[in-house]
Amino acid sequence: MRYAENILETIGNTPLIKLNKVLGDDFPALVLAKVETFNPGHSVKDRMALKMIEDAEKDGRLKAGGTIIEGTSGNTGMGLALAAIVKGYHCIFVTNSKQSKEKCDILRAMGAEVVVCPTDVTADDPRSYYSVSKSLSESTPNSWYVNQYDNLSNRQAHYESTAPEIWDQTEGKLTHFVVGAGTGGTITGCGRFFKEKNKDIQIIGVDTFGSILKEYHETGQIHLDHAYTYITEGIGEDIIPENYDMSVIDHFEKVTDKDGALYARKLAKMEGIFCGYSAGSAIAALVQMKETFNSTDVVVVLLHDHGSRYVGKIYNDEWMKQQGWLED
Ligand code: PMP
Numbered sequence: 001m002r003y004a005e006n007i008l009e010t011i012g013n014t015p016l017i018k019l020n021k022v023l024g025d026d027f028p029a030l031v032l033a034k035v036e037t038f039n040p041g042h043s044v045k046d047r048m049a050l051k052m053i054e055d056a057e058k059d060g061r062l063k064a065g066g067t068i069i070e071g072t073s074g075n076t077g078m079g080l081a082l083a084a085i086v087k088g089y090h091c092i093f094v095t096n097s098k099q100s101k102e103k104c105d106i107l108r109a110m111g112a113e114v115v116v117c118p119t120d121v122t123a124d125d126p127r128s129y130y131s132v133s134k135s136l137s138e139s140t141p142n143s144w145y146v147n148q149y150d151n152l153s154n155r156q157a158h159y160e161s162t163a164p165e166i167w168d169q170t171e172g173k174l175t176h177f178v179v180g181a182g183t184g185g186t187i188t189g190c191g192r193f194f195k196e197k198n199k200d201i202q203i204i205g206v207d208t209f210g211s212i213l214k215e216y217h218e219t220g221q222i223h224l225d226h227a228y229t230y231i232t233e234g235i236g237e238d239i240i241p242e243n244y245d246m247s248v249i250d251h252f253e254k255v256t257d258k259d260g261a262l263y264a265r266k267l268a269k270m271e272g273i274f275c276g277y278s279a280g281s282a283i284a285a286l287v288q289m290k291e292t293f294n295s296t297d298v299v300v301v302l303l304h305d306h307g308s309r310y311v312g313k314i315y316n317d318e319w320m321k322q323q324g325w326l327e328d
Contacts (some may be wrong), residue, residue, distance in 0.1 A: 006086045011046045012161050016169040016300070022283055023265070027290060029176075029297035034166055036304055037275060041078035043305035044162065048185055049079025051157035052146055062144040065090060066123040070146040071133035074103030075234070075305050080146065080214045081110035092140070094133040099233065103309050108129065120229055121155055123239050130239075149183050149241035158189025166190070166300055167197060174201060176299040178286060180235040180278035181205035181213055181252070184244035186302060191248035205252040206278070206285045208260070209270040211236025214252035231257040231323070234278040234304060258286040261314040264307065268315070274307035 004010050015038060019031045020189050036044035056062035067090045068080055077093040082092045095104060095292035098119040107114050115136070117129040125131060148154050166174065183185045191203035198248035207213045210230035216291055217224055227238035232255075264280025267273050282301050292300065320326035 006088050007040050007082055008050055010040045011050060012039070013165065016166070017271075017273065018211075019271060019301075020285075023286060023290075024267050027286075027293070028295050029293040029299050031286065031299045032170065032174075033271075033273060034162075034169075034300055034302045035273060035275070036302060039305040041075070041082050042308070043075035043078065043276075044158075044186060044302065045075035045305075046079040047161050048154045048157035049076055050083050051160070052081065052148065052151050052153040053083045053089075055156075056144055056146075056288070057154040058089075063142060063319060065089070065142065067140050067143040068146060069094070069137040069140060071095070071129040071142050071146065072148070074099055074107060074309060076146075076148050077103075077112060077114075078108045078110065081107060081112045085111060092136060092143075094129045094136065096129045098229075098231075100309055100312055102235075102312055106309070131320060143276070148185065149239070149243065152243060154183055154185035155189035155192070155243045155245075158186050162186065162302070163190040163193035163249050166302075167193070170298060170300065172197065173298045174300045175297045176202045176204060176293070177302070178204045178282055178299060179206065179218050180282050180304055181207060181249075182235050182237060182278075183241045184237075186304070188243055188248060190246045190248040192245060192304070195248050202250045203248055204285070205249050205290070206235060206254045206282045207254050208232040208236035208281065209254055209256055211238065211254075212240070213237055214254055216240055216247050217249060219254050231309075232260050232281055235281060236278065253285040253289055255281040255284045255288070258323070259288075260321070261320065261325055262312050263287070264310070265320075267303075268307060273303065275303045275308055276305040276310055279303035279305070280314070289310055303320070 039046040071094045094115045096119040104114045194201040208226040260281035263283040
């Protein structure tokens with residue numbers, strides 16, 4: 001008999017799938033999508049959630065029967081919830097009102113408590129989801145505050161699992177790695193692994209307008225007044241999390257909320273790959289950068305999460321029309 005001992009054993013070993021149509025007939029390079037929706041929680045975050053829990057168990061930050069507290073937009077919460085169920089922990093997740101209602105409902109279905117905070121406040125405001133998650137962790141006994149932003153087990157998970165898989169799948173032939181950037185875990189963990197193997201591999205982060213990541217990468221300066229609210233989910237930041245090592249990133253490409261949404265829809269219709277908003281942004285970034293690629297390039301684009309979490313938004317025609325992004 002061949003079976004997994006539990007759901008956690010099914011994390012990883014996701015497929016690499018060639019993109020054939022969504023980039024247009026004349027796209028110069030071979031583009032392979034690392035489709036992370038094949039993880040049991042339907043996102044890449046299962047990998048780092050498990051790694052963060054295992055590391056916290058090892059050094060005693062997380063104890064038997066404890067409560068896991070995190071500020072999460074959903075995917076990390078899903079990964080943490082899966083591991084918590086198998087390992088016997090309770091979860092409280094703090095999120096913001098910009099996130100899809102579906103994402104919160106899914107977390108509740110997995111047995112977690114979900115607290116929703118306003119999105120239009122700065123990170124240091126006591127109502128922000130950063131602040132609320134911190135204060136909850138101080139008042140809840142036997143709890144552990146995960147902090148995926150500054151918890152370096154996040155990037156280490158990608159260094160140990162995501163990147164080596166891609167390296168093996170491409171037989172070390174990749175020339176570019178394109179990925180949405182939020183906490184910085186995926187881009188830094190993978191970027192570091194690839195640069196150690198071959199420093200010529202180009203590491204390209206996908207950012208949104210309204211985020212400070214690209215400006216910080218290019219100038220080393222943080223201008224909080226340059227940050228503004230955007231609609232894209234999962235990527236962009238108004239802080240620079242500890243997980244970043246900007247030295248392994250070659251370039252940030254900014255994508256509009258509209259293009260991210262439109263390309264996610266195209267990816268579904270033209271490739272049958274049903275992914276989330278940041279996946280659309282990554283595809284849009286590739287199209288914007290088309291002129292920089294050539295026929296010998298092997299580009300890997302990582303698609304973070306599943307489209308089912310966005311059915312009320314980018315996959316809803318009425319919502320798209322309300323944004324003015326869809327013609328009648
Ligand atoms: N896309 C989605 C949908 C996400 O949930 C996240 C995590 N915030 C990212 C992209 C960015 O990944 P990372 O946090 O590893 O930079």
